[in-house]
Amino acid sequence: MSGHSKWSTIKRQKGATDAKRGNLFTKLGNSIAIAVHEGGGGDPDSNFKLRLVIEKARQANMPKENIQRSIDRGLGKGEAAALQSAIFEGFAPGGAAIIVETITDNTTRTGAELRNVFEKNGGHLASPGAVAYMFSRVGEIELAKTAHFDEVFEKAAAAGAEDVEETEDLFLVYTRPEDLHRVAQKLGGQGRMIYRPNKESIVTLPDTTKLENFVSVLHDLDDVQEVYVNV
CATH class of the missing domain: 3.30.70.980 (YebC, transcriptional regulation domain)
Incomplete structure (x- = not known):
């Protein structure tokens, strides 16, 4: 499994900064609408893709009414049908x-x-x-650095993870796409689907x-x- 990655930290910091400059709520709203449209409905309990995006929206302090409006768009109650x-x-x-x-x-x-x-x-x-x-579609779970790498490594492996990477401020746990939901629940971290470089x-x-x-x-x-x- 992997060790420390400085560039992962740089990319994450840049993404966070850029998101603040851009129209973050609009982007999150579009992500929610697409998750509803492509992921199987407007219920986050049965639509894992939607649940992940809603968690991200809540972390960004997106108002509940904005989230619900985006879900409605994904259900065809607005212009979301044109989005892809x-x-x-x-x-x-x-x-x-x-x-x-x-x-x-x-x-x-x-x-x-x-x-x-x-x-x-x-x-x-x-x-x-x-x-x-050059990339693989994988699940990624963020974990706060509240333990040593070896301890996180052991817990992640036991939960069924494929890899663990340490950045300056958190641990990144990688899973097979089909295992993301299960491993995220076991580890208690926030998960998402990403493209990870093979090399x-x-x-x-x-x-x-x-x-x-x-x-x-x-x-x-x-x-x-x-x-x-x-x-």
Whole structure:
């Protein structure tokens, strides 16, 4: 299993900062609507995907009425029927592989916006499949650092986790997609589905700065939900 990861901390900090600058509630609302539409209904007790997004929305202090309105949209009571999730792949400045998760009502427009950002920052969008094979779809559970790594490792392994990674401020536990709900319940952490690099590449310090700025610009786009980088 893995050890300490500084870049994971950097990516998490950048994502949190960028989310505060962007229209966070709009992005969360779209995520809720899509989770309802694609995940099997508006009841979080039976729709695990929806439950994860609602937990994230509550942590961001999203008002209950906003959450319910987003659920209603997902049930077809608003404009949510036009929304869809879309994945874009590309290469960042310095050559790092990137997967961008979006929710959009117009994939052509979103693709054009992303292409413009990639090209302006020294990267480029790639065709579907050019980058995806470098990542795996896994569950990720965040745990507060209230114990030593070895103790967390043992508990995670016993719960059925695949890997554990330590960042500067928390532990990240990784699971198979189908095990996320069960392991998260056993460990008592917040879970979500992510794209995790199969192998991390090395970037130089100047390229790291460019990459951080690039990811920040991507997060500022209204349609962008998550950005995953293989470094």
